[in-house]
Amino acid sequence: MDPLGLLLEIVAIAAYPGGLFLAVMAGITYRGAGLERGARLDPRGLVAIAAAVVAAAMAPLPGTPAASLPPPGGATPNLIAAVILIVAAGSLVAPQPWSSRRRVLVAFGGIALVLLGLVASSYSTTAISGTTGAAYATARIAAAVAVLVALPLMVKPHAATGSGAARATVIAASLEVVLAIVIPPAQQWPVAPLWVVGLVAAVAAYALLLRFSRAAVQREHLSLVAAAWLCSVAASVTAVIASRP
Numbered sequence: 001m002d003p004l005g006l007l008l009e010i011v012a013i014a015a016y017p018g019g020l021f022l023a024v025m026a027g028i029t030y031r032g033a034g035l036e037r038g039a040r041l042d043p044r045g046l047v048a049i050a051a052a053v054v055a056a057a058m059a060p061l062p063g064t065p066a067a068s069l070p071p072p073g074g075a076t077p078n079l080i081a082a083v084i085l086i087v088a089a090g091s092l093v094a095p096q097p098w099s100s101r102r103r104v105l106v107a108f109g110g111i112a113l114v115l116l117g118l119v120a121s122s123y124s125t126t127a128i129s130g131t132t133g134a135a136y137a138t139a140r141i142a143a144a145v146a147v148l149v150a151l152p153l154m155v156k157p158h159a160a161t162g163s164g165a166a167r168a169t170v171i172a173a174s175l176e177v178v179l180a181i182v183i184p185p186a187q188q189w190p191v192a193p194l195w196v197v198g199l200v201a202a203v204a205a206y207a208l209l210l211r212f213s214r215a216a217v218q219r220e221h222l223s224l225v226a227a228a229w230l231c232s233v234a235a236s237v238t239a240v241i242a243s244r245p
Contacts, residue, residue, distance in 0.1 A: 017064050017176055018057030025172035025203050026165070032207025033171075034214075035157055035164040045166035048092035052173035055085035059180040060126045061199065062192035079125045082177045083113055089170045095159040101225050105150040108232035112143045115236050116181065118243035125177075126185045135242035139235050140181050146231035147178045149224055152210055152217045171210075175203050 013019055029035075041049075058081065087106065094102075117123040119136050128140065151174055157167045179199060187195050210217070216224055 012057040012064060013053060017059050017061045018053040018173075022053055022056045022169065022172055022176065025176065025200070026169040028200070028204050029157075029172045029175075029207045029210075030164060030168040032204050033157055033168070033210035035168055036160070038160070038162055038164040038167075041163050041166060044092045045163040048089040048166050049169045051085045051089040051092075052170045055082045055089070056173040056176045058082045058085075058125070059176040060129070060185060061176065061180055062183065062187040062195040078123050079113060079116070079128060079177075079181065080123045082125070083110065086170070086174050086177055089173070090155050093162055093166045093170050094154055095156050095161050099220060101220050102154055105153060105225065105228050105232070108229055108236075109143075109146050109150050112146055112232045112235040112239070115239040115243075116140065116143055119239050121243075125180050129181050129183055130185045133242065135238055139238040139242055142231050142235035142238060144178050144182050146228050146235055147174070148206065149231065150228035151175075152213065153220055153224060153228065156217065157210055158214050158218060172203060175199075175206060 015021065058078065087110070116128050116139060119128065119131050119139055122128070131137075131140070151171060155167050155171055155174075157164070157171060159167075176199070179202060183195055183199075213224070
């Protein structure tokens with residue numbers, strides 16, 4: 001890797017879209033959702049935060065240095081790699097044991113995201129977000145909604161155990177990775193900053209929804225499980241249909 005590429009990679013991890021930017025998003029999530037401080041950060045929480053930072057750094061948000069990383073033409077922000085990091089981080093901060101409903105949602109959500117690669121013939125997040133057509137857009141939006149609904153059921157942000165800061169960081173990183181698939185790529189000034197502002201507003205609104213849905217999430221209410229499952233199935237079916245010649 002050339003020195004410039006290394007520098008841009010460090011910026012992506014340390015500042016934007018990981019590092020400092022992720023810390024701001026996590027703070028908004030923590031305050032907006034009304035999370036409890038919980039226990040002190042332990043090794044599991046620290047590893048989860050580290051994985052979340054790397055996953056967020058891979059999200060091709062507007063203005064991200066990832067677009068300038070080698071190889072020529074930009075690095076490939078792999079959606080599957082980012083999702084694996086998020087799932088690993090979530091498993092470290094989520095309360096145990098895992099119910100069958102949570103396992104089902106992880107499986108179906110993962111399948112929906114994998115099938116999005118069929119739409120773009122690539123697992124590059126940039127390629128996936130750049131696909132055109134109504135069916136492609138429907139698959140991306142349905143997959144994003146499925147993850148957004150299932151995420152609090154997986155992480156249980158208001159759980160009494162573990163670190164609230166670690167859970168907020170994992171949730172914020174998840175939002176960056178997932179929302180990146182619905183943001184059109186290659187945004188330039190002055191539009192790019194508006195997308196970033198919109199992302200911050202979306203994270204704040206999502207945090208408030210977490211606050212208001214606390215009781216339903218803790219009970220793993222059937223309506224939330226059903227909504228996440230149906231959106232996952234819709235995204236999977238639409239992605240398969242859209243990928244057919």
